[in-house]
Amino acid sequence: xQSVTQPDIHITVSEGASLELRCNxxxxxxxxxxxxxxxxxQGLQLxxxxxSGDTLVQGIKGFEAEFKRSQSSFNxxxxxxxxxxAAEYFCAVGAGANNLFFGTGTRLTVIx
Amino acid sequence: xxxxxxxxxxxxxxxxxxxSLECTVEGTSNPNLYWYRQAAGRGLQLLFYSVGIGQISxxxxxxxxxxxxxxxxxxxxxxxxxxxxxxxxxxxxxxxxASGYTFGSGTRLTVV
Numbered sequence: 557x558q559s560v561t562q563p564d565i566h567i568t569v570s571e572g573a574s575l576e577l578r579c580n581x582x583x584x585x586x587x588x589x590x591x592x593x594x595x596x597x598q599g600l601q602l603x604x605x606x607x608s609g610d611t612l613v614q615g616i617k618g619f620e621a622e623f624k625r626s627q628s629s630f631n632x633x634x635x636x637x638x639x640x641x642a643a644e645y646f647c648a649v650g651a652g653a654n655n656l657f658f659g660t661g662t663r664l665t666v667i668x
Numbered sequence: 669x670x671x672x673x674x675x676x677x678x679x680x681x682x683x684x685x686x687x688s689l690e691c692t693v694e695g696t697s698n699p700n701l702y703w704y705r706q707a708a709g710r711g712l713q714l715l716f717y718s719v720g721i722g723q724i725s726x727x728x729x730x731x732x733x734x735x736x737x738x739x740x741x742x743x744x745x746x747x748x749x750x751x752x753x754x755x756x757x758x759x760x761x762x763x764x765x766a767s768g769y770t771f772g773s774g775t776r777l778t779v780v
Contacts, residue, residue: 590768597776598773598774599773599774600771601771656768656769660711661712
């Protein structure tokens with residue numbers, strides 16, 4: 557069965573520091589992988605997605621993620637965090653239109 | 669371009685009252701439509717999805733129901749709200765055969 561684990565419930569980083577949000581998945585085939593961001597009281601916005609090809613994926617707002625099949629991971633990174641990046645981040649895995657599974661999210665706090 | 673609208677943004681309802689949340693998509697036809705719930709401190713739970721008018725699939729048994737009276741309209745309802753129905757409800761859509769969703773801005777429901 558598909559599942560997504562985001563082991564960090566809450567992360568705090570200083571503005572300008574680097575960021576890595578962890579995501580591990582369980583899926584029987586090559587998955588489609590996604591990262592979404594949710595600002596307080598808002599819907600979810602797609603940051604990036606991986607379907608196939610280059611395992612390092614570039615997204616919006618300076619984010620990137622790397623698919624590592626051997627580790628079943630799809631960690632999200634950003635070299636320098638901005639205060640506006642404070643939000644909740646969701647990793648998701650799916651293989652079709654109707655079976656997208658989300659992790660429980662990681663809340664990012666950015667301190668000046 | 670495609671847009672998704674969800675309303676109301678916030679709602680406070682007494683226990684036992686009915687509920688109707690509406691979601692509409694513009695700029696596309698025959699979308700897949702989804703209702704997700706995000707409870708406080710938890711991830712996203714798929715409630716219902718629809719691949720066409722009048723076609724509703726329920727993912728979890730609960731006090732809620734969904735309907736799709738028109739191609740681009742998806743309604744989430746309840747006859748009698750429970751306290752446990754409180755949460756953040758998100759509508760989403762995608763194209764048939766595609767992965768990844770576009771989310772609405774969400775409805776914050778508080779049952780008192």
